[in-house]
Amino acid sequence: MKFLKRVFAFYINSSIHVALAVVALLAITVLEYNLTIVKPFWGFLFLASLTGYNFVKYAKVAGLHHRSLTQSLRLIQIFSAVCFALLVYFSLQLRIEVLLLTVGFGMATFLYAVPVIRSKNLRNLSGIKIFVVAFVWAGVSVILPFVASEVAITADVFLTFFQRIFIVVALILPFEIRDVPYDGLNLKTLPQQFGVKNTKLLGLFILLSCLGIEFFKEYSEAPYLLSLLVFCVVLGWLLVISKTRQTRYFASFWIEGLPILWLLLYLLFQVF
Template sequence: MDMAKRLFYFYIHGSIHVAIAVLSLVLMTYHMFNLPFDAPMAGFAFFGTLFGYNFIKYEARFRKKLPLRRFHKAVAAISITALILGAVCFFLLNREAQLASLAFAALSVLYAVPFGSRGNLRSLAGIKIYIVALCWAGVTTLMPLLNAGIDLGQDAWLKFCQRFLLTIILILIFEIIDLAEDNPSLKTVPQKIGIKNTRLLNIMLLAVFYYLEFLKTYVDSNQLGVNVALVLAVGLFTMGASPERNKYYTLFWVESVPIFWLGLVYLVGGF
């Protein structure tokens, strides 16, 4: 049992779970645009997310030379491996996808590493949520399409907007859970408008997310049904979110939403 707990802790805090969530969104893009599986792009998204999230979470500990537990050494090992494999995948992408990835990588570095007395982008009031959403939407929507040579037309940008909104919605649930611990200087949405209004905002954003599906060139009835289930699930997570919740409410369950979404798509597609 102790071994299972340690493995689960490493799975969550070593960013493997969030990397699978990002990979799930990439696979959703392949499904939505009828594209074949692209191993270099999928690998880049998975390994890049794993390294990027661990870099953001733990770089300060290594930079400041704080004491390292066995967990941190294991995270360093898996992160270096992910960096190497992600680099291999990067060089297998086309030029357009590579340029896009460099832009998102630069945002990630600016987000994590302090520059001068102003700190990093993460410390700027109210901006964190948009940077994370931009990176998630870009890596999981625009990059797979660019690497497949697909023109970024109306449907592509609609999916980008949907993915951007979904990420914002999930982050707002995180911000509700973290309300008691977040520094007031961050000026998160729940800090500014309260928990009740943040929940209401999330429900409104979910309605917009669902409506965007009707603006596509071709409206897939199966996808509409799957999105109903997604909206209901995320709505329940939103209404159940509170600062009293265990951290794994978001770290595992909320971050499982993309995996759940992909699973529903494959399940419905099998009938």
């Protein structure tokens, strides 16, 4: 049992779970628009998400405690290094346009973690953190696959892009609620500025807006709309029950895993 707990903790802490969530969002875009994506791109996005998140989470910690890292953190460092090597391998098989756009999103991730503006990074700039993450997730899961498949970006795609930004913002809100006791007041997160209750109401409004955007698209299929509806209902419920004191994996497993559930629902509704 202890071994399984350690494996599960490594799965969460090494960002495998969140990387799978990003890939799930990519798969939803591919299914919605019937895109054809080369196989290396799937591995590339998974590894880029994993190494990017590990950099954001552990760069500062590793820099401060590089001589006294715990065994689990050292293992994550080694794992991330191997993943980065594989990332380079997959990147050599992709078009230059895809790599350049990825570098752009990667820079946003880099600036999120590394202080460059008055000794501050993007995470520490008041109120901007949540929107940086949402923009990057939406960009790599909606815009990037169109560039990779060389398909023109239409008005519907832009609507999906903004829809995805709203979804990711709603996904992050339970994390912001959890972090209220730990975040500095200078961060000015949504729960700090509006309170936990009003943040939940804002999240529900955002989810309703996501559903509303769907009706402005020129083309919308029933399986996607139904899966989006169920996804928004589940996320809305989890947002409502979110607290500042959460169980250990409420946000890092259940909330972050919701895009995977959305993909499974989409596939299920396509069958029927």
